[in-house]
Amino acid sequence: MSDPLVRPFMLTGGRTEPVIDGLRVESQLRAAPAALSAPLRFEARRIVELCQRPRSLADLSAALLAPLGVLRVIVGDLLTEGYLSIEEQPGELSVDLIERIRDGVRAL
Template sequence: MRYPDGPRLPDPRMIPVTHATGWRDTSAPHDPADIDDSQDSFVRPFVITAGRTVPVLDGLRIETLVHAPPSALSAPLRFEERTVVTLCLRPHSIAEIGAALRVPIGIAKVIVSDLAAAGHVTVRDAPELSTAAIERIRDLVRAL
């Protein structure tokens, strides 16, 4: 096929073949402050989940807490999965996981549900706040 305006150039939003893709070393615990925003690396979310948009487990909410045992680090995990397991050695919410991975919440839910279905992490609902606790928080915020 011939293009009337000359050869077709690659999409500038795609990852250049000659550059690293920006994956970090996941052997150390992930700190969102360590992210270098100057990198031009970007991986489309559907690539991470193989095109899936619906989590295997129903009922995951953004405040659902995810916890991983240290033994999960020995499992053969992909990049994002290993990052989630490393991050969740201490419980984190799905919203925090999405922020750490820099992916939409829906993608974070799919990754977490895959890990939970495989038995690498446990998920539990966040504890409910009492009305008194919410009112105390409201009063403290107003005092600021």
């Protein structure tokens, strides 16, 4: 946020920790169908608008020019209230796959 009119702590009600722990920057978020008609304001409204198709937390941060920490708090609230959901994500990469990627990069 370059030269913000509203300080980040005002957007989160002074909170610095999200209600949902472990939200990753690559987490794909999607708005619930009814979320557009919800009585949301400011950044929460914009997040719901942007998440009509899956968006990562990092994408939202860039689109809103807001720090990731602020977005984690707001997104955590929206997830808790049922306005957003996290799309199914693949699990951790296997050691075998990581080693094959490493070997492929070394071959370059």
